[in-house]
Amino acid sequence: MATKSFVNLYGGVYEHSPWIAERLxxxxxxxxxxxxxxxxxxxxxxxERATRDEKLALLRAHPDLAGKLALADLTTSSRDEQQGAGLDQCSAKELARFSELNDAYKGKFGFPFIFAVKGYHRRDILAAFERRVNNDIETEFNEALQQVHRIALMRLQAL
Structure with a gap:
C-alpha cells in the first residue's frame, strides 16, 4: 500500500494524530x-518511541467524555463510541458530575480523561473516572496512553 493511502486509511485511528500512521x-x-x-x-x-511532548499532544487531542454539547465536536469514531456507552443520555446529575470531573482532571493532569468506552456503561465509566482522578501524574499519564492504545485497536478491528 502506498504511504498516502495508508495514512488516509489509518491516520485517524489515533485521535487527530495522523503522524503515527505517517511514521509507521x-x-x-x-x-x-x-x-x-x-x-x-x-x-x-x-x-512509545515518541517524545513526552508528542505523547502529551496525543492525549490532548482526545475529547472530553459525556455531554450533548461535547458530542457536537467529536470525530465520527468518538461520537459513535460515546453514544454506544450511553454518554449522550446522561441525566442532569450525571452530566454535572462528568463536567466537574472533567474540569478537575484536566486541571490536575493537563489532558482530558481518556477511557476506551466500548463495552462499558456510563455508570462504569463514571466510577473509573472517580477512581482515576486520584492517581498521581505518572500513573495517570501511562494509564491514559494505555486507554488510547485500546481505542486504536478497537478502531483497527472495526476497519
Whole structure:
C-alpha cells in the first residue's frame, strides 16, 4: 500500500494524530501488518518511541467524555463510541458530575480523561473516572496512553 493511502486509511485511528500512521509508513509497510492486532502493536511502538511532548499532544487531542454539547465536536469514531456507552443520555446529575470531573482532571493532569468506552456503561465509566482522578501524574499519564492504545485497536478491528 502506498504511504498516502495508508495514512488516509489509518491516520485517524489515533485521535487527530495522523503522524503515527505517517511514521509507521516511513519505516516501511509490509504484509506482516495486515492484521489489526499486529498493526496496532506496530502503531503502539511508534507512540512509545515518541517524545513526552508528542505523547502529551496525543492525549490532548482526545475529547472530553459525556455531554450533548461535547458530542457536537467529536470525530465520527468518538461520537459513535460515546453514544454506544450511553454518554449522550446522561441525566442532569450525571452530566454535572462528568463536567466537574472533567474540569478537575484536566486541571490536575493537563489532558482530558481518556477511557476506551466500548463495552462499558456510563455508570462504569463514571466510577473509573472517580477512581482515576486520584492517581498521581505518572500513573495517570501511562494509564491514559494505555486507554488510547485500546481505542486504536478497537478502531483497527472495526476497519
Amino acid at each position: 509508513a516511513e519505516g516501511g509497510i509490509s504484509l506482516a501488518l495486515d492484521d489489526p492486532k499486529t498493526l496496532a502493536s506496530a502503531m503502539q511502538v511508534v507512540v
